[in-house]
Amino acid sequence: MGKVLVTGAAGFIGSHVVRELLASNRSVRCLVRPGENTANLKGLDVETLTGDILDADAVNKALDGVDTVFHLAAVFSIWMEDWGRIYEVNIQGSRTVLWACLRKGVQRVVFTSSIAALGIAPGTALSTEATPFNQYTLGNHYVLTKYLSQQEALGFAKNGLDVVVVNPCFPFGPMDIAPTPTGQIIVDILKGFSRAYFDGGINIVDVRDVARGHVLAEQRGRSGELYILGNRNIAMADFLPLVCRAAGFDGRRNLKVPVPLMKAGTAVLKWASDHVTRRPPLSTPAEIAYAAQYLYFDNTKAVSELGLTFRDVEESLRDSIAWFRRNGYA
Numbered sequence: 569m570g571k572v573l574v575t576g577a578a579g580f581i582g583s584h585v586v587r588e589l590l591a592s593n594r595s596v597r598c599l600v601r602p603g604e605n606t607a608n609l610k611g612l613d614v615e616t617l618t619g620d621i622l623d624a625d626a627v628n629k630a631l632d633g634v635d636t637v638f639h640l641a642a643v644f645s646i647w648m649e650d651w652g653r654i655y656e657v658n659i660q661g662s663r664t665v666l667w668a669c670l671r672k673g674v675q676r677v678v679f680t681s682s683i684a685a686l687g688i689a690p691g692t693a694l695s696t697e698a699t700p701f702n703q704y705t706l707g708n709h710y711v712l713t714k715y716l717s718q719q720e721a722l723g724f725a726k727n728g729l730d731v732v733v734v735n736p737c738f739p740f741g742p743m744d745i746a747p748t749p750t751g752q753i754i755v756d757i758l759k760g761f762s763r764a765y766f767d768g769g770i771n772i773v774d775v776r777d778v779a780r781g782h783v784l785a786e787q788r789g790r791s792g793e794l795y796i797l798g799n800r801n802i803a804m805a806d807f808l809p810l811v812c813r814a815a816g817f818d819g820r821r822n823l824k825v826p827v828p829l830m831k832a833g834t835a836v837l838k839w840a841s842d843h844v845t846r847r848p849p850l851s852t853p854a855e856i857a858y859a860a861q862y863l864y865f866d867n868t869k870a871v872s873e874l875g876l877t878f879r880d881v882e883e884s885l886r887d888s889i890a891w892f893r894r895n896g897y898a
Contacts, residue, residue, distance in 0.1 A: 571595045571633050575621055575665060576640035580744045580751070581680065581736065583608035584779035585638055590614070592783065599630045599641070608743050621661035627668045634672070638782060639665050640680040642717075644710060646749050646855045647841055647848040651709045658713035659720065666724045666731070677721075677731045678786050683771065683796060683865055684711040684858075685718040686735060692769070694801070694866040697735070697794035708854040718794075725792035732789035734782055737798030737865055740884045741775035742891035749855075754888055756850060757811050758898030764825045765808050768860040771798040772807070774884035777876065784874040794869075799878040801864040814885040827860045 572589055576582040577598030589596050590612060597615040600606055609616065619626025621641045631637070641661060643654040662679070669677050687699035703711050718733060725731040744751035756762035781797040789795060802810065808822045825833075834856055837849035870876045892898050 569594065570635035571597055572636045572638065573597045573599060573630055573634040574638045574640065575599045575630075576642060576680075577614075577616075578604050578606045578608050579640060580608075580746065580748050581739060581775055581778055581782075582638075582640040583743055584741070584775050585640065585782045586612060586614060588776075588779040588783050589638075597630065597634065599626075601641075605745055607745055621665055622656060624664055624668065627664055628672070631668055631672045631674065635675045636786060637665070637669055637674050637677045638680070638786070639677060641665075642680070642714075644748055645848070646710070646852050647838065648709075649842075649846060654709050654713050658710075658717045662717040663720050666721060666729060670724060670727075670729045675730060676786055676791075677724075677729060678782050678789070679718075679721040679731050679733045680782070681718040681721070681733050681735050681794070682714040683735050683737050683798065683863065684708075685714040686794075686796070686865070688861050688863060692862045692864055694864050696866045697796055697869055703858070706854055706857050708858050711858060722792060730791045732785045732791060733794045734778075734785050734789075735794055735796045736778045736781075737771035737773045737796065737863075739773055739775040739778050740881075740888040742887050744775075744888065744891070745895075747892070747897065751888065751892070754811060754885070755892055755897050757808065758815055758889065758892060761850060763808075763820070763822050764830070765804040765822055766825050766827050766830050766856070766860055767804070768827075769801060769803040769862040769864055770807065770859070771801050771863060771865045772881050772884070773797060773799040774879045774881070774887075777878050781870060781874060781876045784870075784876055788874050790873070795874060796865045796867050796870055797876065798865045798867050800881045801862075802881075803862075804859070810882070811885055811889075814882060815889050827856065830856045830860075
């Protein structure tokens with residue numbers, strides 16, 4: 569097999585994908601943003617190029633001699649001073665990469681989407697890859713951009729580009745240097761900032777399993793198809809105690825807060841971020857509106873078609889907590 573390009577290679581999931589590829593003796597080229605923290609790639613036997621996915625010339629250069637692309641570069645944020653960047657990168661940047669792959673004759677693209685790009689089934693029912701998207705009215709820019717970029721990828725698949733789409737759930741594990749919003753949940757709990765929970769639930773998964781799912785999607789996935797990369801569905805009422813036990817906080821009391829009160833409280837935090845601190849808040853009303861649903865997903869397709877298996881989520885959380893503590897986050 570020829571050279572592989574990984575965009576977003578220095579990120580949380582991207583760097584684990586790089587490691588998974590190297591473990592299979594693949595030749596890997598990494599595309600990283602100018603000025604990006606590349607600590608996750610330190611010491612790895614990879615070729616590194618600096619460039620922005622909005623720069624068509626940089627993308628074309630990165631694709632020279634490449635036959636497979638893992639496109640992970642994206643903005644993942646709950647708050648930004650200027651939301652324009654998330655639309656530019658997640659939608660236009662993806663379009664730039666996909667067009668270049670089509671013109672260069674890339675043999676296969678694994679496109680990293682998100683469960684945010686999928687519809688949510690009512691109540692606690694499990695959503696699947698076929699659940700129609702129904703999150704238009706949340707005002708959540710990340711959710712909208714992931715859905716729209718996924719539609720771009722599926723459009724290219726219908727027009728001749730071999731694209732397989734993967735939809736990671738909420739990943740945890742080591743090397744979350746940013747940290748991502750999901751990793752920030754853990755950090756906030758470790759710092760004692762987050763003791764409140766509300767109705768709703770999430771699907772959690774080890775980032776290393778997500779990375780393996782990417783490589784399996786390259787090997788076994790069907791072009792134009794979506795694959796949910798998720799493991800365990802868990803209510804928020806159970807998630808906080810699970811993290812506390814993994815962190816050694818046995819017996820810590822957590823408080824259930826009604827969703828409307830959470831939205832009101834986070835509206836105040838968002839106002840402070842918008843007008844005073846210019847730093848991301850602990851949460852926002854849009855994030856609460858999304859998370860207050862039961863974001864439960866069915867991984868049957870990835871298990872049956874890709875052969876994906878999973879670590880125990882308690883192990884994932886312990887590894888995540890240990891990494892954050894070892895690196896001074898909490």
